[in-house]
Amino acid sequence: MDFVGIFIATIGAVTVVLSSNTSDVRLDPDALVQAISQRPFIIFSCVYIIGAIVLAALSRGRTGRNWVFIDVGLCALFGVSSLPSQFSRY
Numbered sequence: 001m002d003f004v005g006i007f008i009a010t011i012g013a014v015t016v017v018l019s020s021n022t023s024d025v026r027l028d029p030d031a032l033v034q035a036i037s038q039r040p041f042i043i044f045s046c047v048y049i050i051g052a053i054v055l056a057a058l059s060r061g062r063t064g065r066n067w068v069f070i071d072v073g074l075c076a077l078f079g080v081s082s083l084p085s086q087f088s089r090y
Contacts, residue, residue: 052077 027035035041055074064070 048077 052074055070055077058064058070059074
């Protein structure tokens, strides 16, 4: 069963790399500061950090031992960290 998961993860990584746009321009330091100073990014970051802290705390306790969704949610939050880079080009 581990090989199925590794295969799916590899296919997903290859799909992301192949669908990336090579003509995206790099941000200079001023543009980067402007991008991370926008309200949507600040709200996203706050929700992300609070969610990660809450789920990490729950994962260590009895709730985390009883419910696998706590750990799955924590993994999903850390996987979501690539979304700002994906949506920044739109």
